[in-house]
Structures are given as C-alpha cells and as structure tokens.
Amino acid sequence: MPKLQGVGDSEAAAQLRRGLMPAFGWLLCLVAALVGSAWALRYARREQVLDHPEERSNHAMPTPRGGGIAMVAVMVGVLAWMAFAHPGERLVLLAMLAGLVLVGAIGWLDDHRPVSARIRLAVHVVAAVMVALAMAASGWPVWIWGLALLA
Numbered sequence: 001m002p003k004l005q006g007v008g009d010s011e012a013a014a015q016l017r018r019g020l021m022p023a024f025g026w027l028l029c030l031v032a033a034l035v036g037s038a039w040a041l042r043y044a045r046r047e048q049v050l051d052h053p054e055e056r057s058n059h060a061m062p063t064p065r066g067g068g069i070a071m072v073a074v075m076v077g078v079l080a081w082m083a084f085a086h087p088g089e090r091l092v093l094l095a096m097l098a099g100l101v102l103v104g105a106i107g108w109l110d111d112h113r114p115v116s117a118r119i120r121l122a123v124h125v126v127a128a129v130m131v132a133l134a135m136a137a138s139g140w141p142v143w144i145w146g147l148a149l150l151a
Helices: 009-046 067-083 087-112 115-137 143-151
Strands: none
Touching: 009 067, 067 087, 087 115, 115 143
C-alpha cells in the first residue's frame, strides 16, 4: 500500500478509495448512459419512434426519439444512491428523483404519442414545485429553491 503523506497505513487505503470511487462512479454512469442510449436508438428505429421533418424542423431526415430515457435511468440510479448515502439530504434527493421520473415519463409518453403542451407543462410545474417544497422544508436558502421553481 502506498504511503500518503501525513496518513497512517490504516487510513491510506480508505483515502485512496475515496479518491478512486468517484472516478469509477462517473465512468460507470458514462458507460451506462452510452449503452442505454444505444439501446434506445435501436428500440426507436425498430419501433419506428421517429421525429419526421416538418417545415419548422432542424433536421432533413427522420430522427429517432426517446434517447433521453437512458439519461433518466442513469440519474434515477444516481439520485437513489445519493439519497441512501446522504440521509441529511434524503428529502430533497427523493423529491428530485420523483420529479425526474415524472418528467422522464411524460417525455417518454410524448415520444410515443402526442401529449398536449399544457399537460407536459403541468407535469414539469408539479416536478419543480415538489423539489422546491422539499428544499424549503429542508432549510435550503430561498434563492436556491426559488431557482428550482424558475427551472
């Protein structure tokens, strides 16, 4: 085991793990997002979940929809782990997780069949209010949970 300056042998391994585990976690999230995006792309093409060009579109060819589901899945895992690892922030993290699931679900539904803009907006507002209320209840500064409402 390498010697770290000012750290005893018993603490060196723990300190190295603390430095490596976040990097491993980020790498794991990246790989999961890439694999999930590839899966979502194959699914969209197979099921013809495509965004066809219109006069207001930025693309000229049909484009697969639904790739964001991979990011949602990764973030659900991250937020669940963080809620477990940081009990002091659990209320806010679980509110973020619930809001993410709501927004992800309405996005997935909209990718498969049209959902009115009013319903999508209502779901986004509910998600933002849930997070802001959890932040307020947890004693977060007003300016932070105010930003959550504006987002």
